[in-house]
Amino acid sequence: MSQAFTVATSDTPVKFAYWVPNVSGGLVISKIEQRTRWDIDYNRKLAQIAEQNGFEYALSQIRFTAGYGAEYQHESVAFSHALLAATERLRVIAAVLPGPWHPAVLAKQIATIDQLTEGRIAVNIVSGWFKSEFHAIGEPWLEHDERYRRSEEFIRAIRGIWTQDNFTFLGDFYRFHDYSLKPKPLQSPHPEIFQGGSSRAARDMAARVSDWYFTNGNTVEGIKAQVDDIRDKAAQHGRTVKIGVNAFVIARDTEAEAREVLDEIIAKADPEAVKAFGHEVQQAGKASPEGEGNWAHSTFEDLVQYNDGFKTGLIGTPEQIAERIVALKSVGVDLVLTGFLHFQEEVEYFGKRVIPLVRQLEAGTLDRAVA
Template sequence: MTQTSASSDLKFAYWVPNVSGGLVVSNIEQRTSHHPQYNVELAQIAERSGFDYALSQIRFTAGYGADEQHESVSFSQHLLAHTTSLKVIAALLPGPWNPALAAKQLATVHILSGGRIAVNMVSGWFRGEFHAIGEHWLDHDERYRRTEEFIRSLRGIWSEDAFTFRGDFYRFNNYSLKPKPIEPQPEIFQGGSSRAARDMAARVSDWYFTNGNTPEGLAAQVDDIRAKATDAGRRVKIGINAFAIVRDTEEEALAVRDEIVAKANPEAVRAFGHEVKNAGKASPEGEGNWAKSTFEDLVQYNDGFRTNLIGTPLQVAERIVALKRAGADLILLGFLHFQEEVEHFGRTVIPLVRELEASQASHRLAAE
């Protein structure tokens, strides 16, 4: 039976494995596949298990264990066609995509899916990928300025009957898109931890994704973004990345993590770390998403181990609720064996999270 969540409940999302190699840069067995039928079955399992969103990945070139990559928007549409309530977030990369194409493409998918497509704007961090496909590589903050113009263009095209825009990267002259997407418009997600990324999120995005972190580290980011968003008369919701290892005992879960790290591909992990740390150093403040990431952190390439959802169902549920208290609105999850573990997580962890949320809500009401 499909589980449903109240509007105030924490949301759950999973990384769509639409690229090969799984979610850890390790030679450990991963019973996960990038093939379409596996992903259709996974989406249906996730929908039944209480997940609200799925996030498809954007890659144009091989590397770090991902030798094959399906395109994100068309793959997302395939998943939407085989589900009924799951929302799918398709990643877009400015440069290869133009906002006119994206606005029309997403409006059509939004209509076809009954309003279940969203977009994750990826400003880009891998210079080699841009070079490989012949796209101009911009400086760090320029990439975020371009992404902001892209988002403003999407919103304008979806909202106005004669959209005109004069930006440094995109221009529109009395452009009218019909039919427009269903209301409410597709949600817009983005990631990044630089000053430029956080400020852009405060101005134009609906959701901000952050790499894995502790509740204390997350709270500092949330306070910063929400203060800026409040100044702009907006509210931005927060999603945090995590890699979940849920087992009957904490010892079993920690042993799995240790095996993942022990069997990591050192060359691939270090190459990935070199690229992402260089990308962060290119920001004016000299620090990006992976500035403090250790080798172990980089084995799960969005710092998923740092969120520490590794243990028994109750331990994981309690840590998730602590993240909610720190400001998280959504937990974005990766798994070693996706189909089995998404089902197990939905059966063992999500009900505990809902019980803890209800208990805390009752205590707040009693205290008022």
């Protein structure tokens, strides 16, 4: 039975980003073939394809240790700079971890890259969920809410360094005394600051200090609840926060083809690796005061794509996916962060077949229905 489709009310086009595969193993914990590589040559070409096909952002990943297929990892900030050097318009978001990074070091790195790339760098502040990774590199592992408290200080510090001279900040984790960074970033007021997380602490932090909030994949209804919560909280602080949602995309000419790919990914999942990942992330979430985190309600099948990307439902024909994206936009999503099985060819297919339909739906020039 068909359901009439409601066109989003926002005049701003939804933006598209993709996960940078600077980490080996692809984006699913499965032994299915993935024609995706983690080397720089592959990624330079991918960035150029994405830029030419309607993507505004790319998000590089931060990992320090192997696990869940990620045997090899390129460092995110340096890798992001390499992708910016290979493109002209694409904006690259470098993921960083407070703890391994000090805010003064990151602020200077990003200010320099911003100057060198005409203002196209952003940061994603990752509070951390992988306890074993912190232990492996000798970094203290803080309790759940303390990690977010440190991240909030980190963001307040980098924003202050980027926008003020003689910056002074006396926090519990970071302290600055009359510090002036020169040159400052080109972007005004500063490079965009992203963060993720679904816990109460994560959402409250986003409302207070972040420009963008990334959420794991979810249903339209589930995402609406998060969007409403964050925007209500942000308004109490006189702020607005933009929302990005994770989605694993399987776009094929027919819905049956797309579903067959999803079934094969799950059928060929690595059960031990998926269960180990699930244990790690769900333990991290249970440490929050409310006893929940990003993956609290994730099934085995959800965890095969480790940011719940299947839940967002961008699986089917280009028409079905475009309609779903505009449904997400209608509840407040500003950006869709995409992952793919075979990045280069599928990013191009998405750009040529899906994004134009989204733009037509946004403009009200395409009359379709959701099956």
